[in-house]
Amino acid sequence: IQWFPGHMNKARNEIKEIMPQMDVIIEVLDARIPYSSENPMVSALRGDKPVIKIMNKADLADPELTKQWMDYFEQESGVKAIAFGHDKGAEVAKVNELCKKLAPHKVGADKQLKAMIMGIPNVGKSTLINHLAGRIVAKTGNEPAVTKSQQRIRLEDGIMLYDTPGMLWPKVENENSGYRLAATGAVKDTAMNYEEVASFTAEYLLTAYPELLKSRYKIDELPEQDWEFVEMAGRKRGCIRGGNQVDTHKMSEILINELRDAIIGRITMETPAMRDEEEIMVAELR
Ligand code: GDP
Known part of the structure; x- marks a missing residue:
């Protein structure tokens, strides 16, 4: 950002x-x-x-x-x-x-x-x-x-x-925060790489909200890796390019838009425990 x-x-x-x-x-x-x-x-x-x-x-x-x-x-x-x-x-x-x-x-x-x-x-x-x-x-x-x-x-x-006079900016020191700001729509779309943000988001959702993912994307058994999930969901959604390849960019856009609109479900991207951990990480990097 x-x-x-x-x-x-x-x-x-x-x-x-x-x-x-x-x-x-x-x-x-x-x-x-x-x-x-x-x-x-x-x-x-x-x-x-x-x-x-x-x-x-x-x-x-x-x-x-x-x-x-x-x-x-x-x-x-x-x-x-x-x-x-x-x-x-x-x-x-x-x-x-x-x-x-x-x-x-x-x-x-x-x-x-x-x-x-x-x-x-x-x-x-x-x-x-x-x-x-x-x-x-x-x-x-x-x-x-x-x-x-x-x-x-x-x-x-x-x-x-x-x-507030002037514009305020969010946290910039923490890379994870950058992804979450992008995923929720706080950052202008032109500044983001959909596939990176979708991978980050999928990784979090796979652990935090597996049931919501299963039900929204009609997947009975979720894969372990975020990119496998994007592939699987892409196939389910018919995001296919020539050669039967999954159009991961298209699926990434779908995932992010459905997250932003709470179509996947009501999702929170961070917990108080995550905040405490990441604050320590950021302080160590300073
Ligand atoms: P500002 O830039 O902080 O002044 O934000 P705005 O007041 O312009 O709101 C940004 C967007 O968020 C608008 O599309 C609002 O309709 C939407 N929005 C604001 N409050 C809520 C809310 O409580 N729930 C939802 N779902 N959307 C909201």
Whole structure:
């Protein structure tokens, strides 16, 4: 993944500038990759500001793992997490409530509580902002990195919501994170090699969700290797080129698209244990 240092520095400086005024940080994560969709700047710049984690796109994620992650965040750092799916109606009030609970000194008739919403592109920040505001104030789009200017939105209860200035980037040090970001659609398609991402994905799914793979691709006995799986599923799906060869590129695209749309099932690509392990690995490489 290519991220431009110029953009990063600009975003960092702008966030640094407004951070001191903020009372609460709302960090939006993709519930399917709560580790890889973290933005390193949130922990680097927030100081001791309280954080609320939003596990967004929870409708696509494995509910059991979403719960595990929420418990993990709370035990690990006392951070409250809220899961949000496509239907955000009922949960919206919880964000306001939590903000007020975390910054009680900013609650009152003549006071203003400032909250900044942070998250990597395409994680669903704009959609969430629109729900919190109860009206369309932010442009949404399925393409990562829709450019937006900074916005302030007045919510109920004297809460002022700040959209992050500039663009935030995901973890770049961890190769696995790169694959998971690509698999879930956080990275633009032009930047990814479908076959590599599909192999990585298949390897994970073969151990983590074998039953879902069997049922979606009508395979009674799964192979051990990811590439064997792509071949097998490709045959089942009729992805065949000349000479009766499996068109692995085509099958790779199918696998990734069906993962992204949760057609295979509700899948989460990482667990809290994986996060702990990979953080150690990344620290050793530094
Ligand atoms: P932003 O770049 O972080 O502002 O992301 P957007 O708000 O533009 O959302 C990116 C895409 O994710 C859009 O296609 C949204 O419809 C979709 N999206 C947002 N929230 C959810 C959610 O909770 N569930 C699902 N399935 N899709 C969502």
